[in-house]
Structures are given as structure tokens and as C-alpha cells.
Amino acid sequence: MHLNNGTDPHAIGTKLPAPEARYDMVVVGAGPSGLAAAIAGAGEGKSVLLVDENPIPGAAMGNDVPLLFGGRMTAATQNAERMLETVFMSEPMLEAAMEAGVEVLLGTSAWGVYRNGPGITGLPENVVALADKDRGWIAGYGELVLATGARDLAIGFPGWNQPGVMGAAALERLLTRYEAFAGKRVLIVGSHDLALSTALLAREKGVDVAGVVEVRNAPQGDAALAEAVRAAQIPFYLDDAPAEAIGGIDGVERVRLRSGAEIAVDTIVLAIGLVPSIELVDAMGGKRVLDGARGGYIPGDNAGVTCVGDCAGLADTGFDHVEYRMEWARELGKLSAPDTIVCQCEEVTRADLLGVQPPRYLERPAPMAARSLDTLIKDGPPNPDQIKRLTRAGMGVCQGRRCRDQVAMMLATAANGPFGTVPLATHRAPVRPLPLRILADWEESEDMRAGWDVWFGIPTQWVPYRDIDTPREREHQQAIAEGWSL
Amino acid sequence: MSYVGMPTPSETPQETMAKIAGTAAKMKVVIVGGGVSGLSAGWWLARSGAQVTVLDKGIVGWEASGRNGGGASHYQSPLFEEEQRMWPHMDELLGYPTEHQQERLVIAISPKQLNQYHYLAKMNNDMGYRVDLLTGDQVRAMVPLAGDNCLGGMHYRFGGHANPQRSVQAYAWALQDLGGRIVQHSPVTGFETEGGKVIAVHATSGRHECDAVVVAAGPQIQALMAKLGVEVPLAAARAEMIVTEPAPMMPIGGVDGNGLYGRQTLRGNLAYGGGPHEWLETFEAGPPARPSSPLTRNLARRVAELFPKAAHLNVIRSWAGIVENTPDGRPIIDRMKDPENVTVVTMSGVGFGLSPASGHAVRDLVVDGQCSFTDVAKLSLSRFDGIGADWREQRGWQPAKAELAA
Numbered sequence: 001m002h003l004n005n006g007t008d009p010h011a012i013g014t015k016l017p018a019p020e021a022r023y024d025m026v027v028v029g030a031g032p033s034g035l036a037a038a039i040a041g042a043g044e045g046k047s048v049l050l051v052d053e054n055p056i057p058g059a060a061m062g063n064d065v066p067l068l069f070g071g072r073m074t075a076a077t078q079n080a081e082r083m084l085e086t087v088f089m090s091e092p093m094l095e096a097a098m099e100a101g102v103e104v105l106l107g108t109s110a111w112g113v114y115r116n117g118p119g120i121t122g123l124p125e126n127v128v129a130l131a132d133k134d135r136g137w138i139a140g141y142g143e144l145v146l147a148t149g150a151r152d153l154a155i156g157f158p159g160w161n162q163p164g165v166m167g168a169a170a171l172e173r174l175l176t177r178y179e180a181f182a183g184k185r186v187l188i189v190g191s192h193d194l195a196l197s198t199a200l201l202a203r204e205k206g207v208d209v210a211g212v213v214e215v216r217n218a219p220q221g222d223a224a225l226a227e228a229v230r231a232a233q234i235p236f237y238l239d240d241a242p243a244e245a246i247g248g249i250d251g252v253e254r255v256r257l258r259s260g261a262e263i264a265v266d267t268i269v270l271a272i273g274l275v276p277s278i279e280l281v282d283a284m285g286g287k288r289v290l291d292g293a294r295g296g297y298i299p300g301d302n303a304g305v306t307c308v309g310d311c312a313g314l315a316d317t318g319f320d321h322v323e324y325r326m327e328w329a330r331e332l333g334k335l336s337a338p339d340t341i342v343c344q345c346e347e348v349t350r351a352d353l354l355g356v357q358p359p360r361y362l363e364r365p366a367p368m369a370a371r372s373l374d375t376l377i378k379d380g381p382p383n384p385d386q387i388k389r390l391t392r393a394g395m396g397v398c399q400g401r402r403c404r405d406q407v408a409m410m411l412a413t414a415a416n417g418p419f420g421t422v423p424l425a426t427h428r429a430p431v432r433p434l435p436l437r438i439l440a441d442w443e444e445s446e447d448m449r450a451g452w453d454v455w456f457g458i459p460t461q462w463v464p465y466r467d468i469d470t471p472r473e474r475e476h477q478q479a480i481a482e483g484w485s486l
Numbered sequence: 487m488s489y490v491g492m493p494t495p496s497e498t499p500q501e502t503m504a505k506i507a508g509t510a511a512k513m514k515v516v517i518v519g520g521g522v523s524g525l526s527a528g529w530w531l532a533r534s535g536a537q538v539t540v541l542d543k544g545i546v547g548w549e550a551s552g553r554n555g556g557g558a559s560h561y562q563s564p565l566f567e568e569e570q571r572m573w574p575h576m577d578e579l580l581g582y583p584t585e586h587q588q589e590r591l592v593i594a595i596s597p598k599q600l601n602q603y604h605y606l607a608k609m610n611n612d613m614g615y616r617v618d619l620l621t622g623d624q625v626r627a628m629v630p631l632a633g634d635n636c637l638g639g640m641h642y643r644f645g646g647h648a649n650p651q652r653s654v655q656a657y658a659w660a661l662q663d664l665g666g667r668i669v670q671h672s673p674v675t676g677f678e679t680e681g682g683k684v685i686a687v688h689a690t691s692g693r694h695e696c697d698a699v700v701v702a703a704g705p706q707i708q709a710l711m712a713k714l715g716v717e718v719p720l721a722a723a724r725a726e727m728i729v730t731e732p733a734p735m736m737p738i739g740g741v742d743g744n745g746l747y748g749r750q751t752l753r754g755n756l757a758y759g760g761g762p763h764e765w766l767e768t769f770e771a772g773p774p775a776r777p778s779s780p781l782t783r784n785l786a787r788r789v790a791e792l793f794p795k796a797a798h799l800n801v802i803r804s805w806a807g808i809v810e811n812t813p814d815g816r817p818i819i820d821r822m823k824d825p826e827n828v829t830v831v832t833m834s835g836v837g838f839g840l841s842p843a844s845g846h847a848v849r850d851l852v853v854d855g856q857c858s859f860t861d862v863a864k865l866s867l868s869r870f871d872g873i874g875a876d877w878r879e880q881r882g883w884q885p886a887k888a889e890l891a892a
Contacts, residue, residue, distance in 0.1 A: 006884030433800035461815025483602025
């Protein structure tokens with residue numbers, strides 16, 4: 001019981017609901033690391049809930065949630081029943097987890113973590129917020145294990161904003177688990193381990209691999225992998241980069257490289273790198289740190305929350321992922337035009353972002369047009385969320401999945417600093433787009449309904465000025481206060 | 487460029503600007519707090535020729551000023567008519583877009599709500615501000631996202647909304663264009679007084695000499711004014727909002743009701759807040775965090791009820807802001823007696839929409855000692871003289887335990 005907000009009937013008090021269920025351990029993400037943690041927890045006699053957002057609805061996949069699918073999934077991904085089956089069949093450890101007593105919920109996303117702490121004390125306990133295709137709810141946890149993996153890093157170039165430009169993790173997901181890749185011939189961008197193994201996987205799955213493009217002058221990945229790619233007669237295009245993706249109504253048809261080579265492909269696979277999925281940690285106000293060798297921003301030390309697998313940071317092989325992707329970002333930036341789109345959802349161009357200009361539906365009078373990142377920097381260290389709100393880059397339905405990282409890279413480059421000069425824009429709950437009707441608490445308490453008000457519940461606030469200190473004041477106050485609750 | 491439902495202004499904003507030009511020439515003014523009230527005051531003062539320096543602990547508009555519902559329809563305020571006169575001209579006067587849009591609709595899905603809206607409609611019509619009552623069918627014709635559950639509503643033929651972050655930035659940039667200085671990341675550490683006046687403001691950025699000071703630092707006003715021996719009773723609380731992906735544009739985007747405030751943005755997003763607040767301890771350095779809570783779910787429910795035809799839309803973000811309130815929820819706009827060159831402004835949680843007018847009022851107090859366009863006597867600090875130290879307890883506004891909030 002919280003007595004922290006006095007007797008104010010409109011204060012939060014105890015109105016936030018207790019969780020529907022409580023577990024000793026909640027694990028988010030049913031990849032190998034999450035499964036191992038869940039099974040180990042159950043083995044210690046803990047009550048364990050394991051959730052995984054896959055399979056996610058086809059509509060969300062169309063928005064590149066959670067991976068950069070680039071519109072290259074077949075209609076098979078629209079069959080929810082089949083998708084659930086593929087997830088289950090592709091991971092034998094799921095059955096082992098269930099046998100160990102773990103409660104497993106697939107198609108269930110964890111969209112927020114709420115903890116009492118700075119700025120909030122009204123929660124009955126720490127909770128993780130969940131949603132499946134039918135409803136949202138909250139669950140209490142003793143320990144929280146995040147095994148949310150890593151996601152695709154997108155870096156734009158002319159023509160990247162059309163179907164057929166996708167990420168390596170998304171391709172792997174479509175080729176293996178879902179068997180639902182709609183492309184026939186692909187070009188791989190990048191040549192570190194991720195790119196090389198993606199090329200080999202695609203070849204193994206019968207996809208025509210037109211080549212591997214590398215901005216540096218040699219393949220970056222493991223020598224044996226590079227040799228295997230060569231042995232598979234997949235050509236390398238070294239010291240090169242995609243200058244433009246050219247396409248038609250169905251998206252990419254061919255790509256033109258900086259060197260002038262034109263290659264007919266229907267899919268360009270961005271395999272420059274993966275980004276640890278720190279959305280939940282960041283959105284709960286947790287600590288994050290920058291570690292180039294482990295893939296960029298990774299979770300810091302956060303009490304009560306354990307991160308395992310790729311979301312804790314990629315395996316450190318001594319390769320500086322951040323330096324590598326910055327090199328790519330600089331090169332693709334040079335190949336881009338001012339009107340090359342950075343944020344697809346909000347149609348923000350490079351020039352708009354670097355000019356800190358408002359969206360196109362607003363006018364840009366002369367003083368506005370004279371503003372830029374440079375003028376903003378003169379006022380102090382630029383804040384990524386301020387730039388986000390002014391330009392709208394990252395404010396669309398994909399929640400910045402496609403542009404958050406490249407915006408940070410572009411801003412750092414423009415500010416002549418290393419990655420992190422302008423930090424990554426923050427994540428906010430829900431960390432996955434969720435419909436109002438799913439997110440809604442349709443079972444809210446009478447306490448919440450009765451105590452609801454529009455704004456602070458201070459009736460004197462709304463009395464017309466001329467009626468203050470007159471007999472009419474009380475009448476207004478009563479009429480106003482009576483109508484607040486529903 | 488004025489409203490159907492408001493009295494016709496006697497003067498254009500451009501005429502006002504011409505009138506004030508040069509009236510504060512060479513006056514050095516330090517504004518403490520780069521929120522919307524401080525920035526508007528700074529802008530009005532700079533239009534009057536003053537040399538303005540704005541000091542902010544962080545970046546401009548980063549607290550409640552830049553993250554609120556964007557409403558501009560606060561008919562209860564003595565500043566309201568001035569606000570309504572100014573808003574339609576602000577883009578032009580500032581030189582930057584604010585996304586200001588005119589008029590509002592408030593729609594009911596319960597008989598209780600409808601009763602209250604009818605009361606408010608009459609209250610406004612009595613003041614000469616035109617509000618038209620609407621039937622459910624009329625609402626459905628005007629609000630494509632409304633549903634069969636709508637019982638009716640009201641149409642304010644005045645008021646409106648704007649984009650908070652963009653507007654705050656517009657004030658800040660316009661102030662710079664007039665030669666004003668904005669010093670960010672520069673918390674104020676103290677005041678230097680002499681002869682009953684503040685002669686300099688000390689901040690982490692250094693010593694800033696001044697002829698006048700405006701303290702507009704939101705919840706931090708209390709601690710700042712305490713340094714000058716002036717007690718300003720304020721209590722801060724957290725308020726939360728959510729936003730959806732874009733919906734098809736409605737003819738009037740300023741639609742709320744059902745216990746919510748908010749708007750459809752010019753991009754189409756539905757951005758709404760409301761519901762229980764959490765009283766918090768105030769820290770001189772500012773809020774340690776601005777977390778949202780599972781109240782997101784209750785907000786989602788009410789938005790889905792308000793707009794049944796938008797219930798399928800994805801929520802893509804939630805956020806929170808820390809807002810200060812006075813004991814009666816009304817602003818304090820007052821020039822102190824001692825030190826006599828200090829003016830305090832807090833709008834008690836309703837500052838964004840009224841900002842074009844609050845800045846004018848503060849400019850008048852700083853330059854002329856009195857407000858030229860309306861009576862603000864009932865907004866003086868002295869109304870709280872003798873308020874007990876336990877005023878929060880008396881109202882039941884107990885803050886969260888400090889050790890938890892810190």
C-alpha cells in the first residue's frame with residue numbers, strides 16, 4: 001500500500017493496478033540465450049515466464065518490425081497459424097523449456113518495463129508490460145532477463161527507400177525459420193562475418209548471390225569465411241559501394257555501384273552490422289554504454305535486470321563495429337544527394353536532417369531556412385531528441401528502427417566527431433508499435449475510473465478570472481469538479 | 487486572422503510591436519528558465535529593445551513547455567483574449583513555424599461528460615466567447631474518427647493548438663534573431679543584490695549583470711526565489727501522454743474530451759494525455775527523470791473510446807513531463823516589492839497556450855511596472871501570504887517520498 005500521494009483523489013496513489021500474474025523470473029526473447037536462462041531458472045525451482053514476440057503480425061513486419069524485412073517476405077508470413085508453427089518447429093529447445101516447467105508465450109511482446117525509482121513511486125511493484133494479438137497486460141517479476149537479440153543496422157543511400165532493401169538478420173529469418181523469402185537474386189553489402197555468412201546461407205538456400213560489396217579494399221571477415229565465399233564463386237566488389245538502387249513498382253531491379261558496375265538484383269542485403277536490441281533497457285531509463293567492439297550502444301549495469309546473448313553486446317572479436325559502420329556511413333553519405341531519404345516513415349531527407357528543418361508540410365520562412373545543425377551546435381551540445389522532435393526523423397511508425405542509428409552516425413559526422421558525439425535518440429515505451437485497442441486496459445479499476453481527471457484536479461484553476469472571489473466561484477468549482485470522472 | 491467567436495481586437499499585433507519598439511532600450515534583462523513563459527517574456531522584452539539573456543539549466547523547452555498537449559484555449563485566464571489576438575500571428579512575428587491551428591471540439595461519450603460540456607459552453611457564451619453545441623450526428627460529421635458512442639459535444643469557435651517543441655524553439659530562435667542570448671546548460675547558482683535590486687545573476691556560465699530579472703524556472707522557481715528570501719508555494723507532479731501513428735487528417739485537429747486533452751498533429755498523429763498525476767518532490771537541479779507508467783494503457787483506452795474508428799492505430803510512444811502547480815492552480819505573474827526588479831511567472835501547468843500573452847504581461851511588469859492590457863491583480867504572489875508550511879498536506883498533495891524519488 002502506498003501512501004505517497006496523500007488524500008488527493010486525483011493523484012496516482014494506488015490506482016495503478018497490481019500485475020495479473022507474478023513470476024520469479026521473466027525472460028524476454030526465446031533465442032538460445034533466453035531459452036537457456038529460462039530452463040536454468042526453472043531448474044532452480046523458480047516460476048518462469050518466457051515470452052517471445054515472434055511470430056509478429058504481418059502488418060508489423062511490413063513496417064520493418066522487428067527486423068528490416070524490406071518488403072521481401074512472401075504471402076506465407078500473413079498466415080498467423082503457419083507462422084506460429086514455424087517458430088515452434090524451428091526451435092526444439094522451446095519444447096524442452098515447456099517440459100522444464102517454463103510458461104512459454106509466443107507471439108507475445110514485452111513493450112515496456114516499469115520500475116519505481118526517480119520520478120515514479122506509484123507502482124505496486126516492478127512490472128513488465130506484455131501484449132499478444134488480442135490484449136495487453138502486465139506481469140510482476142523477481143528477476144528480469146532480457147534476451148532480445150540484435151537487429152539490423154540500416155544505412156541509407158540513393159534508392160534505399162523502396163522494397164528490396166533489407167537487413168541480413170531479416171534475410172536469415174526469412175530463409176531459415178519462416179522459409180518465406182520473396183527475392184531471387186541478392187547483393188550483399190558489407191564483408192565482415194555477418195555479411196559473409198549471410199552470402200553463404202543465401203547460396204545454400206538456393207538464392208542467387210550476385211556479389212559482396214565492401215567499402216574497404218579487402219574482405220573484413222574471417223579468412224576461412226571469405227575463402228568459402230570465393231570458393232562459391234561469389235564475386236567481391238572491393239573498395240566499392242552501392243551508389244544507387246534502381247527499381248520499379250515492385251522495388252529494386254538493379255544496383256549501380258560507385259565503380260560504375262551495374263548489377264541486376266531484386267534485393268540488396270544490408271549486412272554492415274547488427275545493433276544490440278537495447279530498446280527495453282533504454283525505455284525503462286536504464287543505463288547504456290557505447291562499446292564499438294560489441295556492436296555500439298549496449299546495456300550498462302542495471303540492478304535487477306540481466307541481459308544475455310546479443311542484446312548484451314555482440315561477441316568481442318577485436319573488430320571495431322562502430323568504426324566500420326561509420327566508414328560505411330561516410331561513404332554512403334558522400335554517394336547520397338541532399339534529397340536522399342533518411343527517415344522513411346516521415347520522409348526526412350539528409351538535407352532536412354542536417355539543416356534541422358521542419359517537415360515539408362510546414363513552411364520554411366527565411367529565418368527557419370537559415371537554421372542548421374551548425375547553428376544548433378553553437379547553442380550547446382546537440383540533443384538527439386531535440387533534433388528528432390524538430391525534424392521528425394525517427395518519429396514514425398517503425399519507431400526509428402530504420403533510421404535511429406544512421407541519424408546518430410550522420411549527426412556525429414556532421415559535427416566532426418566520433419560516433420556518440422550526438423548520442424542515440426532515446427527509446428520510449430511501447431517499444432513495439434501496438435494498436436490502441438490492444439494496449440488499452442479494458443479492465444481498469446473503479447479507483448482509476450472514479451479518480452480520473454483531465455488535468456491535476458484543481459477546480460479553482462478553471463474558474464473564469466472575473467468570477468474569482470465572487471459568489472459564482474463556488475458554483476463553477478462544483479460544476480467543474482463533478483464532471484471530471486467518467 | 488482573428489476568431490469568429492471572440493471579441494474583435496482593437497489593435498493588430500503588428501501595431502503593438504511598433505508601439506513597444508525601443509521602450510526598453512539598453513535595459514539588461516536576465517531570464518531564469520528557458521521554458522515557454524520565460525522565452526516568450528524574453529521575446530517580448532527583446533521586441534521592446536531590451537538586451538535579453540536567458541539562462542537555462544538544460545536546453546530550451548526541455549521540460550513541460552516542450553512536451554505538453556499543445557492546447558491554446560484557456561478561457562478562464564485574464565490573458566486569454568490577448569492570447570487569442572496573438573496566436574494567429576505568431577508564425578509571422580516569430581519567423582518560425584509553430585503549427586498553430588484554430589478552433590476546438592470537445593466530444594462526450596457519457597451523459598455526465600455531455601452535461602459538463604454544456605455547462606462549460608454556457609460559461610463561455612456568458613463571457614462572450616462563442617461555443618456551439620453539437621449533437622452526436624453533428625460531431626460524427628465533423629470528426630471522422632468519432633463513433634456511434636458519441637453523444638454530442640461542443641465547438642469552440644476560438645482557441646486552438648500548436649506544436650509545443652516547435653513553438654518553444656521558435657521563441658528561442660526569434661529571441662536570438664533579435665540579439666538575445668540563450669545560455670543553455672547553465673543553472674543559476676545565486677543572485678547578487680544591492681539597494682533592494684538584483685544587480686547580477688550568477689550561473690555556472692558566469693556572472694550576468696542585469697537591470698531586471700524574470701524568474702520563470704517552473705518547479706525550480708521555489709528554490710530560486712528562496713535564495714532571495716521570497717517564498718513561492720509550488721508543488722510538482724508528473725503528467726503523461728501517448729501518441730499514435732498518423733491517422734487521416736480531420737478537418738479540425740483540436741478534438742478532445744472523454745477525460746483527455748490533446749490534439750491531432752499536422753502529421754496526423756493522435757497525441758493525448760490526462761488521468762491521475764503523481765505528486766513529486768522538487769529538486770533544485772530539476773527532475774532526475776521523467777518516466778511514464780502503465781497509465782499508458784488507461785490513456786490508450788480513453789483514446790480508443792474517444793475515436794473508435796482509430797482503435798486499430800498503433801501507439802508508437804509515451805512520455806511524461808513534470809509540471810508545477812500553485813495552491814489554487816492559478817498563475818503567479820507578479821513583480822516583487824523586494825527585490826523590486828524581480829518578476830516571477832509560473833502559469834501553474836497552463837502555460838503553453840497562454841504564452842503569447844504571458845510574455846506580454848511580464849514585459850509590461852518589467853518595463854512599466856503594470857500590465858497594460860488586462861488585470862492580473864488576482865494572480866499576485868501576495869494571495870498566498872501567510873499560507874502555512876503544511877499547505878500541501880492540507881490539500882492532500884503529498885509528494886512521493888524523497889528517498890524513492892531521488
